[in-house]
Amino acid sequence: MNTQGKVFKYPDNVDTDVIIPARYLNTPNAQELALHCMEDIDKAFVKKVEKGDVIVAGWNFGCGSSREHAPLVIKTCGTGCVIAKSFARIFYRNAINIGLPILECEEAADEINANDEVSVDFDTGIITDITTGKTYKAQPFPPFIQNIIKAGGLLKSLKEAENK
Amino acid sequence: MKMTMTQKILAAHAGLREVTAGQLINAKLDIVLGNDITTPVAIHEFKKAGFTDVFDKDRVTIVLDHFVPNKDIKAAEQSKTCREFACSHCVSHFYDVGKMGIEHALLPEQGIVTAGDCIIGADSHTCTYGALGAFSTGVGSTDMAAGMATGMAWFKVPSAIKFNLTGKLPENCSGKDVILTIIGMIGVDGALYKSMEFTGEGVKNLSMDDRLCICNMAIEAGAKNGIFPVDDITLAYLQDRSEREPVVYEADPDAEYEKVIDIDLAKIVPTVACPHLPENTHPASELHDIKVDQVVIGSCTNGRMEDMEAAYSILNGKKIADGIRCIIIPGTMQIYRECVERGYVTAFIDAGAVVSTPTCGPCLGGYMGILAAGERCIATTNRNFVGRMGHVDSEVYLASPHTAAASALTGYITEYKEA
Numbered sequence: 001m002n003t004q005g006k007v008f009k010y011p012d013n014v015d016t017d018v019i020i021p022a023r024y025l026n027t028p029n030a031q032e033l034a035l036h037c038m039e040d041i042d043k044a045f046v047k048k049v050e051k052g053d054v055i056v057a058g059w060n061f062g063c064g065s066s067r068e069h070a071p072l073v074i075k076t077c078g079t080g081c082v083i084a085k086s087f088a089r090i091f092y093r094n095a096i097n098i099g100l101p102i103l104e105c106e107e108a109a110d111e112i113n114a115n116d117e118v119s120v121d122f123d124t125g126i127i128t129d130i131t132t133g134k135t136y137k138a139q140p141f142p143p144f145i146q147n148i149i150k151a152g153g154l155l156k157s158l159k160e161a162e163n164k
Numbered sequence: 165m166k167m168t169m170t171q172k173i174l175a176a177h178a179g180l181r182e183v184t185a186g187q188l189i190n191a192k193l194d195i196v197l198g199n200d201i202t203t204p205v206a207i208h209e210f211k212k213a214g215f216t217d218v219f220d221k222d223r224v225t226i227v228l229d230h231f232v233p234n235k236d237i238k239a240a241e242q243s244k245t246c247r248e249f250a251c252s253h254c255v256s257h258f259y260d261v262g263k264m265g266i267e268h269a270l271l272p273e274q275g276i277v278t279a280g281d282c283i284i285g286a287d288s289h290t291c292t293y294g295a296l297g298a299f300s301t302g303v304g305s306t307d308m309a310a311g312m313a314t315g316m317a318w319f320k321v322p323s324a325i326k327f328n329l330t331g332k333l334p335e336n337c338s339g340k341d342v343i344l345t346i347i348g349m350i351g352v353d354g355a356l357y358k359s360m361e362f363t364g365e366g367v368k369n370l371s372m373d374d375r376l377c378i379c380n381m382a383i384e385a386g387a388k389n390g391i392f393p394v395d396d397i398t399l400a401y402l403q404d405r406s407e408r409e410p411v412v413y414e415a416d417p418d419a420e421y422e423k424v425i426d427i428d429l430a431k432i433v434p435t436v437a438c439p440h441l442p443e444n445t446h447p448a449s450e451l452h453d454i455k456v457d458q459v460v461i462g463s464c465t466n467g468r469m470e471d472m473e474a475a476y477s478i479l480n481g482k483k484i485a486d487g488i489r490c491i492i493i494p495g496t497m498q499i500y501r502e503c504v505e506r507g508y509v510t511a512f513i514d515a516g517a518v519v520s521t522p523t524c525g526p527c528l529g530g531y532m533g534i535l536a537a538g539e540r541c542i543a544t545t546n547r548n549f550v551g552r553m554g555h556v557d558s559e560v561y562l563a564s565p566h567t568a569a570a571s572a573l574t575g576y577i578t579e580y581k582e583a
Contacts, residue, residue: 012440013352016550017217018473022528026231026238028204028245040551060353060386065528066288068205069305089388090288096306111567144188144318155213158314 001122003080003101004130005053008038008045009114012058016070019062025069033069034076046087051078054118056109058084062091068098075100081120083138085109096145097154108136117123122149142154168324169391169415170359173299176413178212185263185323185420193223194408195277196311197285199267199524202244202375205305206286210579211310218253221300221314225257225276225377227267230524232260265496265522268380268464272372278402279394280411281329284308284317289464289546295375296402297394297412301397302383322388324359325350326421329366331430336580338458338474340466340544341373341553341562343381344435348445356386361415363393364427372401372471373523380465381546384442434579436542437562439552448567448579458541459490459572460553461565462520463527466544467495469502471565476508478569478580484516485575493520517572529553535560542571 018041024033038045053076061084062070065110074082081101095102101122108127112118116131125138141149151157165182167175175183177191182363198206213223218224226246243260246413250258257276269278279297281338283290286308292362293300303317311317328344344548352579362375362383365547370378375392392417394412395495402410434448461467461475470492484490492512494500500521503509509519525532535541535554543553560576570580 011324015547015549017528017547017552021551022201022230022530023532023534025201026236028208028242039327040556060356062353064288064549065287066290066302066304068202068203068286068306071304072205085355086353086384087354088381090302090304091306097304097310098304142188154310155209155215155313158310159213 002120003052003054004119005050005080007048007112007116008053008055009056010041010055013063015043015064016062016067017129018072019063019070020073022065025067030072030076032093034073037073037077039044049077049079051080052080053080054120055082057082058109059086060156061087063088066090068094071098071100072103073096083108090091096148099149099153105136105138108138165422166418167416168419169363169413169419170324170358170361170389171192171280171321173280173416174319174321183321185321187321188318189321190318191314193284193311193317194281195223195225195283196306196308197267197271197283197287197290199230199287199349200232200243200246201230202286202305202308204242206308206312207245207249208315209306210309215313217545218255218312219252220552222256223315224255224312225271226255227259227270228261228264229266229522230357230528231530231553232264232523249294261574263497266464266467266524268494269467271501272296272376273498275405275407278406278408278410280413284311286332288383289380291387292376292380292464294379294382294389294391295372295408297392299391301389318434321355322359324361324423325355327360327362328426329362329426329429330426331428332365333429333432335509335582336434336566337432338564338566339370341435342429344376344437344445344562345432347381347442348435351387352384352441352443352573353386358387360385360387360390362390367392368395368397370398370458370468370472373468376468378463384546388530415419421450425583434564434567436567436577437548439548439559442548442562448563448577451577452576454487455540455575456488456542456571456577458533459488459568460526460533460541460543460545461568462495463524463545464495465546466565467499468492469499471544472499472503472508474565475569476511478519478566479515479572482512482515482573484572487574488575490517490572491520491526492517493525494522494523526553528576542568542577544568
């Protein structure tokens with residue numbers, strides 16, 4: 001599994017309120033919500049994002065509300081991966097549970113620039129900045145979490161276990 | 165055994181004698197919670213995965229609180245989805261308009277959560293119930309769906325930061341000033357993935373409402389949970405309230421903590437978190453030049469009876485400053501009724517405030533007090549992120565009910581001083 005695309009870069013403490021403002025949470029419809037992805041931090045994001053693109057951010061990405069709508073809109077927009085120095089814990093859980101690939105890598109988050117072309121290999125955790133030619137290695141997930149991702153999310157992994 | 169209080173509760177619910185920080189476990193859940201925003205997504209996932217039954221109709225709790233009474237047609241549809249699901253699965257703890265309250269004020273009040281519980285809720289402020297000596301943490305809708313279906317959740321056992329509390333708070337301070345001070349000290353990711361365990365002889369000087377407020381904002385420091393030991397105050401609160409028998413867990417004397425932070429409650433001052441992060445704290449006394457347009461007193465952080473008492477003690481017989489909109493939101497119907505009976509509502513109205521039925525409404529920029537560009541609000545809520553209460557160019561200052569009420573009278577951020 002991998003992704004390749006251009007980078008959207010954001011600072012530390014990107015909260016779920018700017019990822020998907022609560023004023024839009026009167027619907028659970030992912031397609032409708034995705035029209036407002038990142039609206040309060042970057043109005044241009046939804047117009048510019050293309051399938052496979054990568055969000056790169058600082059510490060504590062996805063802090064604040066537990067709304068699963070946040071990783072869901074990022075995924076629905078076509079974003080292939082989020083790389084950050086760290087993730088807020090509920091966002092981290094939610095991303096894994098719904099199958100949005102995320103990677104923690106401090107060096108990559110520091111050095112990769114906005115609009116760079118980046119490719120990410122999720123099996124090895126290797127991040128390649130094609131623009132600069134540099135590669136980075138992210139922390140791999142523990143096997144327990146890899147199993148959830150491989151099954152296609154938490155509920156599918158539970159159903160698989162139930163059917164065994 | 166060297167377990168923290170949180171680790172003890174998790175070990176017991178995972179059927180293990182011992183757990184250590186970093187260990188991945190599957191734990192049995194006592195309560196699974198959702199609200200009108202997160203539950204529709206959970207229901208969708210639950211059905212899509214092919215689940216047909218909830219694990220226990222008495223252990224699933226659904227509270228309509230964010231956008232009710234329904235703010236618009238779409239919100240009404242979300243409430244309807246929750247209502248129909250609760251009805252078809254005979255969910256015993258379903259709270260609709262007239263019975264509802266802001267979930268984290270309601271569940272402790274109604275005795276749905278108790279000491280020793282292991283609780284997940286699809287709402288980040290589910291960490292509130294740590295005040296009762298429970299392990300309680302916020303999750304997303306898919307975790308809620310899995311919890312509803314199986315009664316289990318996976319956790320990475322957290323390490324902990326110990327907060328050793330001593331002394332007694334000054335009269336014009338409350339739990340809100342304590343937790344804002346701590347977040348200012350350690351930062352919005354200062355407790356990321358960790359437990360915040362509050363102990364020490366100062367605990368006995370904190371009321372249940374103070375403790376609920378402190379644990380409520382543990383998430384604002386990135387924590388997995390906040391937790392207080394169970395003492396006489398906890399047991400008195402749970403008596404005649406708790407639906408299930410409380411179970412008391414204590415940290416081992418040799419429990420390992422990543423860090424120990426001493427907090428002298430006597431040295432806490434009225435504290436305000438300035439835009440746009442809860443860690444951006446300053447003493448209220450240094451912010452007296454900041455003019456506000458709106459004051460909100462309420463939310464899952466500060467919508468409890470003591471918060472209403474603080475607002476009443478300051479606003480009774482006074483007038484809210486010209487040009488200031490003051491919105492007071494009691495957290496539950498029981499608190500609302502108590503405010504009516506005690507004459508608080510009349511006093512609030514005479515002062516020039518409005519009193520709403522329970523709702524999360526303005527806290528998350530939903531409705532009931534949205535800010536225009538350039539406007540400022542001092543609020544007893546929990547987040548001051550960009551656009552949190554309305555326009556991206558509006559500002560939210562987080563404070564205690566004392567500070568918010570005092571500011572309503574002057575129109576500027578004001579430290580409350582007893583006359």
